Amino acid sequence: MENKELKRVIQFGEGNFLRGFVDDFLYELKEKNLFNGDVVVVQPIKQGMCDVLEKQDCNYNLYLRGIENGQVVNEHKFIDIISHCINPYISFEEYLDLANDKNFRFIVSNTTESGIVVNEDDKFEDKPASSFPGKLTQLLYKRYENNLPGFIVLSCELIDNNGLELKKCVNKYIELWELEEGFKRWIDTENDFCSTLVDRIVTGYPKDEAELKKLEAEIGYKDLCLDTAEIFHQWVIEGNYESELPLQEAGFNVIWTDDVSPYKKRKVRILNGAHTSMVLGARLYGLSTVRECLEDETINKFLRKCIFKEIIPAIGGSDEDLKFGNAVIERFSNPFIEHQLLSIALNSVSKFDVRVLPTILEYREKFGYYPAGLSFSMAALIKFYKTNEANDSEEVMKFMAENSVEDILKNRDLWHSDLIELIPIVQKYYDMINENGIEKAFEYVIEEEVI
Numbered sequence: 001m002e003n004k005e006l007k008r009v010i011q012f013g014e015g016n017f018l019r020g021f022v023d024d025f026l027y028e029l030k031e032k033n034l035f036n037g038d039v040v041v042v043q044p045i046k047q048g049m050c051d052v053l054e055k056q057d058c059n060y061n062l063y064l065r066g067i068e069n070g071q072v073v074n075e076h077k078f079i080d081i082i083s084h085c086i087n088p089y090i091s092f093e094e095y096l097d098l099a100n101d102k103n104f105r106f107i108v109s110n111t112t113e114s115g116i117v118v119n120e121d122d123k124f125e126d127k128p129a130s131s132f133p134g135k136l137t138q139l140l141y142k143r144y145e146n147n148l149p150g151f152i153v154l155s156c157e158l159i160d161n162n163g164l165e166l167k168k169c170v171n172k173y174i175e176l177w178e179l180e181e182g183f184k185r186w187i188d189t190e191n192d193f194c195s196t197l198v199d200r201i202v203t204g205y206p207k208d209e210a211e212l213k214k215l216e217a218e219i220g221y222k223d224l225c226l227d228t229a230e231i232f233h234q235w236v237i238e239g240n241y242e243s244e245l246p247l248q249e250a251g252f253n254v255i256w257t258d259d260v261s262p263y264k265k266r267k268v269r270i271l272n273g274a275h276t277s278m279v280l281g282a283r284l285y286g287l288s289t290v291r292e293c294l295e296d297e298t299i300n301k302f303l304r305k306c307i308f309k310e311i312i313p314a315i316g317g318s319d320e321d322l323k324f325g326n327a328v329i330e331r332f333s334n335p336f337i338e339h340q341l342l343s344i345a346l347n348s349v350s351k352f353d354v355r356v357l358p359t360i361l362e363y364r365e366k367f368g369y370y371p372a373g374l375s376f377s378m379a380a381l382i383k384f385y386k387t388n389e390a391n392d393s394e395e396v397m398k399f400m401a402e403n404s405v406e407d408i409l410k411n412r413d414l415w416h417s418d419l420i421e422l423i424p425i426v427q428k429y430y431d432m433i434n435e436n437g438i439e440k441a442f443e444y445v446i447e448e449e450v451i
C-alpha cells in the first residue's frame with residue numbers, strides 16, 4: 001500500500017531511545033513509501049540536545065547490531081526523518097504554532113519515568129509550562145481553539161498505563177487552569193491517548209573509546225547524535241492505526257491490541273527485572289557491561305537462576321514467558337553492543353520497586369518462601385548504594401548511604417509495601433557480602449534453593 005497523505009509527527013523528547021526506536025521506524029516507513037511525513041522534535045526540558053541536533057540538520061547515524069535468525073546483522077542507517085527541533089523555552093510561539101498545522105496527526109513522547117507529572121505551580125500563561133503534560137495541554141488548547149482535528153498520542157514512557165496517565169495529567173491541568181468543558185469534551189472525543197509498551201535495548205552514544213573511533217572512522221565525521229541499539233524491537237500499542245501508520249506492513253514487530261498489560265508485565269519483570277537484579281551485584285563484583293556479565297560463569301548462573309527459577313515461575317511460567325526469558329539471554333549476550341552496567345544502575349531504587357520487588361512478593365505469595373536470587377539482589381542494591389557509584393536523587397542517595405538494612409526496608413515511601421518479613425533474609429546476604437566478599441556471596445546464593 002502506498003500512503004501518500006501528509007501526516008506529520010510531533011515528538012516530545014530528543015533522547016537516544018526515541019531516535020533509536022520510533023524515528024527508525026518512521027524513517028523506514030518513509031523509505032518504503034508507506035508514510036509521507038516527518039518529525040518535529042520538541043525538547044521537553046530546559047537542558048537538552050536539540051541545539052546539537054539542529055547543528056547537524058537533525059540528521060544522525062544509527063547502528064543496529066545483533067544476531068537475527070542466526071545471522072549477524074550490522075545495519076548502519078543515516079536517519080533524516082526529523083525536519084527540525086523546537087526548544088519551547090526559547091521559541092514558545094513557534095512551539096504553539098505547531099497546533100495550526102492540520103497535517104500533524106501523531107504525537108509521540110518519551111520523557112522518562114519522571115516526565116508524566118503535574119506541577120501544580122504551572123500557569124496556563126507560562127511560556128512554557130514546566131512539565132511535559134502542561135506543555136502538551138497548552139498545545140492541545142491552541143489546537144482546539146483552531147477547531148482542528150485532535151491527535152493520536154503514542155506514549156512510550158515505561159510507566160503503567162502511560163497513555164491513560166498522560167490523559168489524566170492533561171485533565172488535571174484543565175481543572176487547575178479552569179479551561180472550559182468544551183475543551184475537555186474535545187480532548188475526549190477528538191484525541192486518542194494510546195498506552196504503549198516499547199522494547200529495544202538502545203545503548204546510545206558509544207561510551208567505549210575504541211568503539212567510538214571505529215564507528216567515526218566508518219562514518220567519516222564526528223556525529224554527536226550517533227546512536228546504537230540492538231536489532232530486536234517490539235512495540236505493543238493499545239488501539240489500531242495500522243491503516244495510517246502501517247508499521248506491520250513495513251515488517252516491524254508491532255502489535256496493535258486492546259490490552260498492553262500482559263506484554264508489559266512480561267517485559268518489565270523479565271527483561272528490566274533481570275537487568276536491575278543483576279547489575280548492582282555485578283558492578284560490586286567488578287564487571288562493567290552486560291556482555292561481560294554473560295561471559296562470566298558466576299554472574300551468568302546467577303542471572304539464569306533469577307530469570308528461570310524465580311521471575312518466570314512467579315509471574316506465571318507460560319510458554320510465552322519462557323520464550324521471552326530465552327530471548328532475553330540471547331539479547332543480553334549480543335556481542336556487538338556494550339551496555340554499561342552503570343547506565344542501567346541509574347535510579348535503581350525506584351526501578352527495583354517496580355521491576356523486582358513485585359516479583360519477590362508474588363513469589364512469596366505463590367510458593368510460601370522468598371526467592372534467594374532476587375532477595376540477594378536487594379542486599380546487593382543496598383551495598384551498592386554505600387559506594388560512590390550510586391546515582392540517584394540526592395534524597396535517595398543520602399538515605400541509602402546513611403541507613404541500616406532494617407531501616408531501609410522499613411521505608412514505605414521507597415517500597416510501598418510492608419517488608420518487615422524480608423529484613424532477616426536481606427540482612428543475611430548483606431552480612432555475607434561484607435564478611436566473605438561479593439564473589440563468595442554470589443557462589444553461595446547460586447546454590448541456595450529455599451530460604
Ligand SMILES: NC(=O)c1ccc[n+]([C@@H]2O[C@H](COP(=O)([O-])OP(=O)(O)OC[C@H]3O[C@@H](n4cnc5c(N)ncnc54)[C@H](O)[C@@H]3O)[C@@H](O)[C@H]2O)c1
Pocket residue numbers: 012013014015016017018043044045047048110111112113114115116131132158198199200201202203204
Ligand atoms: N535506552 C533504552 O534501552 C530504553 C529502552 C526502552 C525504554 N527506555 C526508556 O526511555 C527513557 C529515556 O531513555 P533514553 O535512552 O532516550 O535517555 P536520554 O537521556 O537519551 O533521553 C531522555 C529524554 O527524556 C527527557 N526528559 C528527561 N527528564 C525529563 C522530565 N523530567 N520531563 C520531561 N522530559 C524529560 C529528555 O529531555 C530527553 O529527551 C528511559 O527512562 C527508559 O526507561 C530506554
Ligand SMILES: O=P(O)(O)OC[C@@H](O)[C@@H](O)[C@H](O)[C@H](O)CO
Pocket residue numbers: 158198199200201202271272275276343344346
Ligand atoms: O532504560 P532504563 O534506565 O529505565 O532501564 C535500563 C534497561 O533495563 C532498559 O533500558 C532496557 O534495556 C530497555 O527497557 C529494553 O527495552
